Amino acid sequence: MTLLDVQNLRVTFDTETGPVEAVRGVSFSLGRERLGIVGESGSGKTMTGRAVLRLIRPPGHILADRMVFDGQDLMGASEREMRALRGKRIGMIMQDPKYSLNPVMTVSDQLTEGLRRRDGLGRRDAEAKALAALNAVQIRDPARVMEAYPHELSGGMGQRVMIAMMLIPEPDLLIADEPTSALDVTVQAEVLSILDSLVRDRGMGLIFISHDLRLVARFCDRVVVMYKGRVVEELLASNLLAAQHPYTKGLLNCLPRIGGPRGPLPGLDRTGDWAQ
């Protein structure tokens, strides 16, 4: 079943020197699976994720032939309808907990704000739900974390708090924008297994945005590779190592490997037609 269908998505920013296209005709569809979007900085992967939630501010604007989430047309939806979707049905985990959590609110206040205002829960019920959410993302000593401010948490904890916050309304689709790039490898593995079990147990759809090809290969079902706002290749994650596109191959080859050759790492050849 298709949860999200995007056809020919374009994100354009009007600047003094003319329009700049950050996303240039991206199409993909997503079921209840893990879709990876990879690319370098500036490839438009984050803009693609934000465009699905229509979170692009002027002077940027979104065009698409079709952008449908669970039968609802996202392009034609009113701002009021979008607000009903955001958070509740489509969640988004931002890259950096340091900048995305409110620095002057305790974790408890941030986690319960939505529950109390949107769902009209009382303080006690909301706090119980928030505590359960922190437990679900495997935070040890959640009672202490509830009373903490973001700066009192480590990067890994902050990221888990953000995941917990996004999971409280039990969205059908989660857009995770580099959810683990600020984390250590061992914490990274924990956060990924939390996301993984949510996809499996709850049948959630996941868009996993990352610059790390290796991570996406291990974690996702399908991978979309982007370059300069375009999709250059879409393939099954298990076939990533057999990628045909020169850009995907180049990205894989330029990574050092334990026990690999020590000569100069191959650079990325950007002279092909695809790079225009």
Added chain:
Amino acid sequence: MSLIEIENLSVTFRAKGRQVRAVEGVSFKVSKGESFGLVGESGSGKSTILRAICGMAPITEGTIRIDGSVLPTPRGARFATRVQMVFQDPYASLHPRHTIDRTLSEPLAIHGLGGSDARVVRALEQVGLPAAFRFRYPHQLSGGQRQRVAIARALMLEPKIVLLDEPTSALDASVQAEVLNLLNRLRADLGLTFLMVSHDLAVIDHMCDRILVMQHGRKVEEMARDDLANARMTTAYARSLFDASADRMLGDPSGTAP
């Protein structure tokens, strides 16, 4: 004789009556011309060791020797001509309101060295940037270009030792490859000694001859590159880092992988 000798180093931060022991009794030696890697998770104290060498962390115990002599406190001008550091984030480590020319010529002015014009041009050439870049500001450069400038700045005083604190973790994979290649070329051309910190085992493996694995401020295991490549680690922690390393899913490097 070793160029860098660190013996029983401890660093303790004190704040609000609390003590944080960032580094506890760490010892290692780095020979001249060698590239030595410190690897571990955040909070393992690896960057603190680099900062302690530069005199930017409170050393509570132990000694740091360079070329056989204990480093003076404060470090003084001579230290800067021997040891320089490249930081993690090229967006934060260059002065945003100084042109590249000013950033690069400042160390020369401080040390009263002349001929800055020619030296700046040569430094830019060394790191593979066009000479015209000297009149730009950092915001006019990409992340990889900024890190090249940071490397050029570190090389202005012709140091023998370069401390590298996660020099590529803020960069894209393709740019990381270019910067790592540049660092290796400079090490060979200029006979530099590297002490490099990274959380990425594959990067450390690519760059370093010997590796020290750290956890919670303590030394866990020291090994040669061959031991890492052949998974001959003796401690469970080093093995868990090895197993979690993202490059491992790319298959056998000697095999047919991409």
